Amino acid sequence: MSDTTDPGRKGQDYEQDLDKSDVSVAEFKYLHNSPLDRIQHALHGNPTLVPVIVLVAAIGVFGLIAGDRFFSAFNLSLILQQVSIIGILAAAQSLIIITAGIDLSVAAIMVLMAVVAGNLAVYAGVPAPIALLVAFAGGTGCGIMNGLLVTKVKLPPFITTLGTWSIFYALNLWLSGAQSIRSQDIDAEAPLLKFWGIALEVGGARVTLGSLLMVAVFLVLWYMLNKTAWGRHVYAIGDDKEAAELAGIRTDRTLLSVYGLAGLVCAVAAWASIGRVGSISPQAFYEGNLQSITAVVIGGISLFGGRGSILGALFGALIVGVFQSGLRLAGVDVLWQVFAIGWLIILAVAIDQWIRKVSA
Amino acid sequence: MTQAPILKARGLVKRYGRVTALDNADFDLYPGEILAVIGDNGAGKSSLIKAISGAVQVDDGKIELEGKPINFSSPLEARDAGIETVYQTLALSPALSITDNMFVGREIRKPGVLGSVFKMLDHKAMEKFARDRLSELGLMTIQSINQAVETLSGGQRQGVAVARAAAFGSKVIILDEPTAALGVKESRKVLELIQDVRSRGIPIVLISHNMPHVFEVADRIHVHRLGKRLCVIDPKENSMSDAVAYMTGAKTPPEAAVAA
Amino acid sequence: MTNKTIKMALLGATALTLTAGIASAESHVKGDVNACLITKTDTNPFFVKMKEGAVAQADELGIQLDTFAGKIDGDVETQVAAVETCIAGGAEGILITPSDSRALVPVIEQARENGILVIALDTPFEPSDAADATFATDNFKAGVLIGEWAAATMEDPSSAKIAMLDLNPSEVSVDYLRNQGFLTGFGVDVKDETDIGDEDDPRIVGNDVTNGNEQGGRQAMENLLQRDPGVNVVYTINEPAAAGAYEALRSVGLQDQALIVSVDGGCPGVQNIAEGVIGATSMQFPLKMASLGIEAIAEYAETGAKPENSEGLDFTNTGVTLVTDNPVEGIDSITSEEALEQCWG
Numbered sequence: 001m002s003d004t005t006d007p008g009r010k011g012q013d014y015e016q017d018l019d020k021s022d023v024s025v026a027e028f029k030y031l032h033n034s035p036l037d038r039i040q041h042a043l044h045g046n047p048t049l050v051p052v053i054v055l056v057a058a059i060g061v062f063g064l065i066a067g068d069r070f071f072s073a074f075n076l077s078l079i080l081q082q083v084s085i086i087g088i089l090a091a092a093q094s095l096i097i098i099t100a101g102i103d104l105s106v107a108a109i110m111v112l113m114a115v116v117a118g119n120l121a122v123y124a125g126v127p128a129p130i131a132l133l134v135a136f137a138g139g140t141g142c143g144i145m146n147g148l149l150v151t152k153v154k155l156p157p158f159i160t161t162l163g164t165w166s167i168f169y170a171l172n173l174w175l176s177g178a179q180s181i182r183s184q185d186i187d188a189e190a191p192l193l194k195f196w197g198i199a200l201e202v203g204g205a206r207v208t209l210g211s212l213l214m215v216a217v218f219l220v221l222w223y224m225l226n227k228t229a230w231g232r233h234v235y236a237i238g239d240d241k242e243a244a245e246l247a248g249i250r251t252d253r254t255l256l257s258v259y260g261l262a263g264l265v266c267a268v269a270a271w272a273s274i275g276r277v278g279s280i281s282p283q284a285f286y287e288g289n290l291q292s293i294t295a296v297v298i299g300g301i302s303l304f305g306g307r308g309s310i311l312g313a314l315f316g317a318l319i320v321g322v323f324q325s326g327l328r329l330a331g332v333d334v335l336w337q338v339f340a341i342g343w344l345i346i347l348a349v350a351i352d353q354w355i356r357k358v359s360a
Numbered sequence: 361m362t363q364a365p366i367l368k369a370r371g372l373v374k375r376y377g378r379v380t381a382l383d384n385a386d387f388d389l390y391p392g393e394i395l396a397v398i399g400d401n402g403a404g405k406s407s408l409i410k411a412i413s414g415a416v417q418v419d420d421g422k423i424e425l426e427g428k429p430i431n432f433s434s435p436l437e438a439r440d441a442g443i444e445t446v447y448q449t450l451a452l453s454p455a456l457s458i459t460d461n462m463f464v465g466r467e468i469r470k471p472g473v474l475g476s477v478f479k480m481l482d483h484k485a486m487e488k489f490a491r492d493r494l495s496e497l498g499l500m501t502i503q504s505i506n507q508a509v510e511t512l513s514g515g516q517r518q519g520v521a522v523a524r525a526a527a528f529g530s531k532v533i534i535l536d537e538p539t540a541a542l543g544v545k546e547s548r549k550v551l552e553l554i555q556d557v558r559s560r561g562i563p564i565v566l567i568s569h570n571m572p573h574v575f576e577v578a579d580r581i582h583v584h585r586l587g588k589r590l591c592v593i594d595p596k597e598n599s600m601s602d603a604v605a606y607m608t609g610a611k612t613p614p615e616a617a618v619a620a
Numbered sequence: 621m622t623n624k625t626i627k628m629a630l631l632g633a634t635a636l637t638l639t640a641g642i643a644s645a646e647s648h649v650k651g652d653v654n655a656c657l658i659t660k661t662d663t664n665p666f667f668v669k670m671k672e673g674a675v676a677q678a679d680e681l682g683i684q685l686d687t688f689a690g691k692i693d694g695d696v697e698t699q700v701a702a703v704e705t706c707i708a709g710g711a712e713g714i715l716i717t718p719s720d721s722r723a724l725v726p727v728i729e730q731a732r733e734n735g736i737l738v739i740a741l742d743t744p745f746e747p748s749d750a751a752d753a754t755f756a757t758d759n760f761k762a763g764v765l766i767g768e769w770a771a772a773t774m775e776d777p778s779s780a781k782i783a784m785l786d787l788n789p790s791e792v793s794v795d796y797l798r799n800q801g802f803l804t805g806f807g808v809d810v811k812d813e814t815d816i817g818d819e820d821d822p823r824i825v826g827n828d829v830t831n832g833n834e835q836g837g838r839q840a841m842e843n844l845l846q847r848d849p850g851v852n853v854v855y856t857i858n859e860p861a862a863a864g865a866y867e868a869l870r871s872v873g874l875q876d877q878a879l880i881v882s883v884d885g886g887c888p889g890v891q892n893i894a895e896g897v898i899g900a901t902s903m904q905f906p907l908k909m910a911s912l913g914i915e916a917i918a919e920y921a922e923t924g925a926k927p928e929n930s931e932g933l934d935f936t937n938t939g940v941t942l943v944t945d946n947p948v949e950g951i952d953s954i955t956s957e958e959a960l961e962q963c964w965g
Contacts, residue, residue, distance in 0.1 A: 278867030
């Protein structure tokens, strides 16, 4: 007991002078000391601001460097097309990262489900819609498997998905025999699988349905995360799981739903990827896991969970696409494109850390 | 006390392996009072509170809320029954807004299809409710009800957590060390807040190590020792040193207090 | 097809029993002579075929064969461990497709100091005499064949606009050999024969990397089409990349404008020749590499004689054949129909 007050005195005696002091404790005001502070607070309140600024700046800079070739409607729509698959994976990844987890298995789930759908529809003669439903169920199942390992077996998400990444990848190679399903065979047997590859010509732009799908996936998930109670719970869990639990959220159930949903989104990405790539390749997207994390991080979503808007991941994916396209058109070697993306990641995480230090 | 206790526990037993945390503990909380629970570290205070708030399940004994036996298997059930706990850690999500935090787990949805099919939240209604509640508790000189909790000071956070507990028609509020992490000024404000809540008729269980604070606001003091209720004393008739003496076993309480 | 269906059915049941990414070691035939086969991976059909050839030949010659594989291409550690296992196991010979041409040289030297015959399959070491012998496709020749074919097929090779779809930024030997071979065959001055992209021939639109799969092939083709939409010759590092390039061309309706050539001879690739997706490909023979390798080990165990290099090369050429359904005069080729019987995978 640290309290050794003189027994004769009542507690408030020594505090009497306080009556004269400033009592505006619960005032919700803080002082902006410098412009930098103000920026920090603005970013804290609106974490998507950074990627939006970077994206606009990057488009501007590359437009100046690479000129019309970069700024053409065709090129911009191509960027959208090229980032669409990683973009959808980044949406799934965002869900997990917002819960303070990480999912190394997203691309593996996607490729596995593309192979499953393809094998069923192209080789086993299953009608394409059913094959796709099986893939959606399978993707959700893979996600739930991750979720169960995280919530019930209490394994860290990193380890869980590191394991399931290998498991899903191995299953994928086994199912496919490491052989691609050819584009021509898909056209002949199950053209529905390539639905998202259909392109709309608007002006000089060629917008594939897959690009629109990516945007739609982000908007739907954004709505769920920001406009529903479920979404608020997801953020609360990522922010402080214990607090969320005490505040009355069924954290395990919510987490399970997040992992399941992420798996489903990966299966949607699988469908889109068939349209994008044309064929079904078990070897494709081997780095998709890391690329999706890259997009999420560059998009200003905190790896520590609970912070950032899922739309940030969309901008993150676009930033990567814009950088790659711009550097390429400026004649920069692939090597230096990789180099630039590396610095982008580090910069993004540094900014996140800085924003998190905000205080009253 | 002639009234019936709103919350009553008899013969609570909780063992952890060979350690007996609760050894036939009793507990009574009367309507409209502030009951402080004090006890040395390891006396079983937190086990008692956890048993009442549903965080642990007792091995034996019974708990009654308003005369009806209750048996909570989680803090959620206790909360649904009207027992709100403000944990020492506050259980706030720092990155979420004040409104979001107040409504975690009991969000308001928009009326109609937007709410039932699209599960859309009614942010406006929630913000209004939150602002009203905070104002009632004198916590409102607010700029933005949507600012993240982490941008608030310790006392402000405590205020939000207490407001959350008091806002939803609860029957009992348990406050676990509400002033432990606060400075002198902020503690003062929080103590006023506690009295405010009581004046609105909600009984409060206050767990605290801070004797001056306990003696200032408590109507009765429950002294916990060696896993059971040792005695209940009146802060107006006992000194802090008495309380400390009972707590530590240096002094034996009078018969009357033990019987209370 | 039925095989696939059964696999689907078994999927759920075996999902949890599979452990991924573990280098596998299995013994095949008991005999006096021990040999090891270490491949880059055991999933790529190319290496599956190679293993098949080695196992069959070892069976026939009564050699005990242990096979190992890395987890992924580039998995040096697993291969080093495998070589060490083979040394400890007293093998007479090691057949290896090094995941890294240089990194494995020290452990290979160690094996040779122990009197083990080391034969590199498919991928040579650097320097190539780090191994006792190399049994490989002449990748430069493979490139030359498709380059000559492309030049002979085009009406006017001087108006060519060439897109070069390479493997990855590391520029490994197979990458530059095929690339430079193609350009040589097409009639481009390649300057440094180990450097991709140092050419200044204006007919080359550009180089991009594909990682050897469809997705990369598509993206690289899109990128190069942006530099010049008039691309009419597309060199690809392998057939999956070629399939991806075709998709990119088709998505903008340019599939008939460009001639796609490739290297490998995998069955889906040969099928793509038959359907006109790919114009020509150079087929290699992994099964033959492995069976020749096993024979060489048997010979070495018996007589101590080591294999000799093919004339004019620093390795033993296991052959490469041009596959096309549009043969041109002066270049030997087989049709896709004939090729389907010899393809791997």
